[in-house]
Structures are given as structure tokens and as C-alpha cells.
Amino acid sequence: MSFARLFPVLGLAACAARSPEPVSFTDVPTFHTEETGTLLGSLPVTRFRYDNGLQLIVVEDHSAPVAAYHTWYAVGSSLEEEGKTGLAHLFEHMMFKATEDYPEGGYDRALESLGANGLNAWTWLDETVYVQSVPVSALDKVAELESTRMTKLIVDADALDSEREVVINERRLRVDNDPGGKLNELLYATAFDTHTYGWPTIGWMKDLEGLSVEDCVDFYRTWYAPNNATVIVVGDVEPMDVAATVLKHYGRIPASELPDRKPPAEPPQAEQKRAEVEIPTTADRVQVGFKSVAAGDADLPVVYVIDAILSAGRSSRLRRALIDTGLASELSTFSLGMAEPGLFELDISAREGVSAEQIEEALFAELESFVAEGPTAADLERGIRQTQAASMGGLTGAAGKAQLVGWFWRTTGDWR
Known part of the structure; x- marks a missing residue:
């Protein structure tokens, strides 16, 4: 031993099953240009803000006819409630389930048919992020798919039970039966006495087992809202075209009443x-x-x-x-x-x-x-x-640039 x-x-030193209530939409949505600048001294950047609070950051990179489309939600494990750890990560899994418009697996199939690659998602302490890279011609469809997930996800007992089992098995593999994972979980729990950075993103096992459909619906309706999201598009695009596309699909989604919750x-x-x-x-x-x-x-x-x-x-x-x-x-x-x-x-x-x-x-x-x-x-x-x-x-390709911009925007409030 x-x-x-x-x-x-x-x-x-050196330094019961129920789905979310129907969404009602606002009228005559608009957007505003908030700021412009450059990335790496040469790539134009434009940040837009929509009436419902959605942020859009567009980076023009005309080196290839592709675009990275990343959606950052400003919620991670640090904003969870005691006794409900792991909910942010579990919900990341559930976001790939059925919506009112697409059956289970329909989201992935739709993106694959568009020639998408790099389809992925992650949850950590401060954020939950969904990413893909697509031909520029597919941006309208991607915006439709992502806005649909924001408003029409089917959250029921079947979805929860299947993804809970996946996450529990993931925890067993990466933490309970992995020396490095178990040690790192203990490291953070020991380092932080009160801050929720000390809670594991994957969740404590007893909390995962106790999460309910109601917990998931409440989490979805609270945090998956335009005023808690930033869309980042990097590629061979024109900013105003992207802004208009995003307006078409997200503009009428109402803002959520976000809790005044900080770690x-x-x-x-x-x-x-x-x-x-x-x-x-x-x-x-x-x-x-x-x-x-x-x-x-x-x-x-x-x-x-x-x-x-x-x-x-x-x-x-x-x-x-x-x-x-x-x-x-x-x-x-x-x-x-x-x-x-x-x-x-x-x-x-x-x-x-x-x-x-x-x-x-x-x-x-x-x-x-x-x-x-x-x-x-x-x-x-x-x-x-x-x-x-x-x-x-880390800045090679559109996806790398989108990740860097998103990371700085989420952690500092400034994309530079």
C-alpha cells in the first residue's frame, strides 16, 4: 500500500417527469454594437449586445471558409447549491437529448450533415461551453439548433435517469477508481474551506444520486437563458451578417431572472x-x-x-x-x-x-x-x-481563437 x-x-511567494413551461417571446428584438477591436493585432473583433442580454463576439478570420461557433453559459460547479453538486455537468450531458423539434440524436445528426467537426462540450468551475466548427454556409442552421436547445429541451425522468447513470459511471472511472482523480478531488476539497471551488465539478456521489427532475428543470430555466450566455463566432464571416442571424434565432427568447449568487x-x-x-x-x-x-x-x-x-x-x-x-x-x-x-x-x-x-x-x-x-x-x-x-x-485555427476569447470574456469580463 x-x-x-x-x-x-x-x-x-513570487506572485416526476415534467418538461419546462412554454417559453414566451418578446417583441421587436434588436441588438447594439458594444465595442470593436482587434485580436492578435490584425483580426477585427466586434461585440454585440441584444435586448434580452445575449452577448455575441465575432472575430473575423478569413484564412479559411469555416467558422467556430461556441456558446458559453456563465454557470459552472461554483454556482451550484449545497447538496446539488454535479448538476451543471449533468445538465451539460442532458443538453444533447431530445428537444421539442429534434428527437434524441437529432442534434448530432443535423450537425454532421452540415459537415460540422469538433463537436464537444465541457463544464468546469465557472462555465459550461458547447462548441463546434462548421462551414460558413451552415451558421444559420447552427444558430437555430443552439437556440432550440436553449428553449425547447425536453427535461424528463427518462433523460435524467440515462444521463445520471452515464455521469455516475464517469465519476467511478475518473475519480473513485483513478488515483490522480481521487487525489485532485481531495486537493481542492482541502484547499478551499468555504469557496465552492472546493466542490468537484462532477459532483459528490450522494448528490448525483439525489438530483430530481425538478432540480434539472429549475437549473435549466434559471441559467440557460440569453442574459447568461455569450455566443462566440470566429471565421470567414461578416459581423453584421452573423449578428442578424443570431437575432433571428435568439432575439425573441426572454431573459431569465438570474439569482444574485456568487461563490x-x-x-x-x-x-x-x-x-x-x-x-x-x-x-x-x-x-x-x-x-x-x-x-x-x-x-x-x-x-x-x-x-x-x-x-x-x-x-x-x-x-x-x-x-x-x-x-x-x-x-x-x-x-x-x-x-x-x-x-x-x-x-x-x-x-x-x-x-x-x-x-x-x-x-x-x-x-x-x-x-x-x-x-x-x-x-x-x-x-x-x-x-x-x-x-x-493555443491560437491556431478558428476553434483555438474562439476558446481563448471565450475564456477571457468569462473569467475577466474582457475578451482581450
């Missing part, structure tokens, strides 16, 4: 927190979470550079201290900024025969040395270069 350990630490504030952390769990693995594993900064914080680029210096490439400091010395077999980090301060994570798998204590000692010795001495000029140059390369690598 080996041990897996967690060390969340203080901040970085509870996390109190300052005064000392290191630790947790230990026994997991039947062949080697020890250590995860560490440092309290970090939100996506809108001016220090976030510094965090990214620190991440690169510590872990990116064969010459990075932690790889030299842990991998090259034979202590660890794997090392990974995660430092993505979120809407509110989250964690800078390190995940280290020890080599067989190496204890978690040895990993901890070597890790913190290297981190303390880094804080005391600071990066060398070569480390700093390499870290900046690797951070810039990673950022640009």
Missing part, C-alpha cells in the same frame, strides 16, 4: 494544510496546490512564467531536481487562471521505492531555493519564450 499526499499551501469568499489561509489518503498504487504520488491569482490579476502572466521555469522542458528546475535525480517518474503542473483565485497545481509521481516524504523534501528544497535566489537570466528568458509559444500555440 502506498501513500498519496496533498499539500495546499499559501500563495506564491462564498475564501478566508485568508494562515498555515499549510495537509491531507493524506491510502490508495492501492505501486508508487507514492504527491499533489501540491499553491493559492494563486484570478484570471484578471496583473500577476497572472508572472505565474505562467514561473510555471514554465519550474516545469516546462527538460532543463526546467523541477525536472532537474525530481526527474533527473531518479526520485520521480512523472511531473506535471497546472496554472490556468479562473474567475476567482484558484490553485497553481503540481502533480508528482514517485518512482517505485521512493517515498512521498522524499518527494516532498526535494520539491520544497528546490522551491525554497528558487524563491531565495530568483530565476537566472537564462531561466527567465526561457520561461518567457515558452509562455509566449504556449499562448500562440
